[in-house]
Amino acid sequence: MSDHDAKGKTGVERIMYRQKVSDALNALSSKKAPKYATYLTAIIIFLALILLPPIIGILTKFDTMQQAFNQPVFVNRAFVAVTNSFIIALVVSLLDVIAGIPLAWLITRGKSRWLNILDTLADVPFVVPTAALGYSLLLFWNGPQGISSLFSGSLISPGWLLIALLHFTFSFPIVVRVMVGALLDYKIEFERASRTLGAAPFTAVRTVTFPILRPALIASYVLSFARSLSETGATFIVAGLFENGPVFLQNLRNEFSSGAINQGTYEGVTVFTSLTLILVSISIFALIRVFGPKLRLPIKGFWPSFERKLSYTKAATSRNTVTLLVFLGIVLLPSLFVALPAFGAILDGTLADAVTGSGLWGNYWQSLLLSYALAGTVTLLSFVIGLPMAILIARKRFGKLTSSVFDILVNIPLIVPSIALGVSLKFFWQSFAFVPEFLLLVFAHLAITYPYFVRSMSAAFERISLDMEEAARTLGAKPFGVFRTIMLPLTKYSILSGAIMVFTRSVSETGATLAVVTTLQTAPVAIVNWVRQVVPATPSEIGLGCGILVLLSFAILLVLRLLTRGRGRY
């Protein structure tokens, strides 16, 4: 609009102009060709930009794997690392579901008004960029000021246990979020019916509520699992000498840069590891998809008197207490522990350095700017290319089969470990030397965040009854008009929360970022480099660097909460 303003158009003219645009779009939308062209474009962009590049990328390097097999030491390391990844993901996600459900329960069914705050706090580890989270946990469990100060020596050293704790922490909010949503949508009449038939509360939940919510239980497990497999930045920080898949890939890259291994070995082992990670995770998800719905929960047996004991006051109180303690002690407090050195930084002058941008801070601000510019671009693009896809899936525009095929395809990037995705993308795009690095980053982040947006949007569209659309059509609205006046207003909070999810995910993303860039540095990458002392940094500098990231994330969380408060559900 700005150029029109410059030509001195009046407000009325602008409104008329807008009306003309909307009329033109309305007229276009009632013809078949432009409508299908929109959907086709969305499909083509999805295939060309998101699905195919990583596949082609890894296939072009397929033959380098031969070199990997000549290096049994590396193959062995890769094998151990990948196994570690899956063991940690499988176990931690299970623990997350077990610990997350009681909290989700407390949030949705509890009566205290403090629960709103608890609800918000549960999101904290989700919006805090994982690199900062990793450092915070490292300080809490291992640092001299943390929990270890109560004992002699450090309580938990970097290694598998710290990785498990870390993954537990950042997957926890995913489980809570999914289960809170499911419990809110759940028709409580079923449970009440069970109670009127004589079941104690615990029995009612176990035999009625959980079986009905099984899809949500599986979804929360899957999401938590995928997140654990993918996470790189924070894991790298707390890994020490321990290697899981992403850490191994990153170590390999460092060994290659430092000249310890040659290019052939590097590429061969990288392709081997990535491919193994991808194939194993796809098979696991396929298994979950096929067998998940058939999974039998322990619902057959009945132990009335035992479950009656579990249901009433004392048991419920102790359950809630344990839940809260786990949440506060293992999730929340460690996540926010980085505030300690961050506050320290205010006193010892680091803050002044940071504000003036001296020393390593100039770079820091640049990477912060890059991170947010990147996240903004990715969010916008996700919206533009993801929305038609979401509608196509939700409204089955090209038939049921096409719809479910795309529903599965869209989710693939979600389950592929992001560093493997990044590696494959890098292989693909490096043959197009003219593509600037920023664009490469955009493509990588887009591939990772796209499923989040499309999933949440297609779910939102599915929730709108088709009657709404049809009513609008019979009242005279053109297809584009229906979209603008009915679909968009009814889903705007989902769009907003989808966008914020994409945004925070992009700001957090480390694995794929490390894999595709050589010169550009995003904020989490900067933090990882500081912590690993690639760039020498003092503890208070790292603390402040993390603190700023956390603070900005909080600001975003707050905006989201304010915008969606008390609305979004009709």
Added chain:
Amino acid sequence: MPNVRVVNLTKKFDGITALDNVSLMVEDKEYFSLLGPSGCGKTTLLRLIAGLIEPTSGEIYIGEKQVADVPPEDREIGFVFQTFALFPHLTVWDNVNYGPRVKNFNPEESKTVVEEVLELVKLHERLNAYPNELSGGMMQRIAVARALAAGAKILLLDEPLGQLDAKVRNEIRYEIRKMAKDLNLTAIHVTHDQAEAMSISDRIAVMKKGKVVQVGTPPELYMKPNSLFVANFIGESNLLEGLIIDAKKGKLEIELRGGAKVRTFGDGSEGDRVIVVVRPEVLVVERGEKKSKNLLKGVVNKITFEGTFIRYIIKLESEDSVIVTRPSLTEKWFEVGESITLSFEPEMAHVFPYPPSGLADEISV
């Protein structure tokens, strides 16, 4: 205002025929109902007329115009959904004003239109309420008002009263008819409730398994059903199995199961297996044994008081049960266990050939 004509209309969903070669004419300004059990294709027909789905084959005319290529928004229809489909994010006013707005009426004009229709449905207060703050009856009125405000010439109503409780339903059904008549609209009303269809329609099309079985005014359907299905679906009927033992010029003598002989009128020839249909209010009940024509002996098995009527279940000597309804205040009641005689006038019964697919299948809904 236009008439609506469908010609040889067929709709298949994934190979299942929902509507099977239906032809129908709805006259200008007529209040027309599509009546049938669930799954009979009545809603499919309505949605085809609205343009919400496309026919597999056949044509739809609104006025003289074939509307195959006309999208729903340009068919000048108003559609009232069973779920009302009020937009939850818009107020009452904005819901009703939606049609005028998307059709680019000028604001003055739309304001007048919206006020008029809200006046019409008696809901000119609570304009700023959101749908979830309204009662079912109110939501229903708003749904109708919204359809009218968009300038509908044809009102299509898909089970519009299905979600309302009985009392409100009875009130609103007459209101909708009155509104359609006052505004000279052509209305097509889908329902599975025969009492509802009978009480408000000019004409009714009874549908079964994707086909139209009979079209007629309510009295025609009740008094001259063309099939066992219609006879059984519209109102209540007693179905008595029998065999024609004599047939002369439309006069039939039929031996019912159990041996009783009755005389009536109808088509058929000696030896045909038939069903005799007798409405419950046609049967006269008398104490003890009588000597007259068309006698059926039995015992009172059950009595139900229904306000205006009293309903008897009579067990005949043949072990068949029949229903009899009699006025409750103007006649003496019988008692359970009492032996009685039933009789009916020959011209008050209908005779249909025994359905080849069996009685249960023919009358199944």
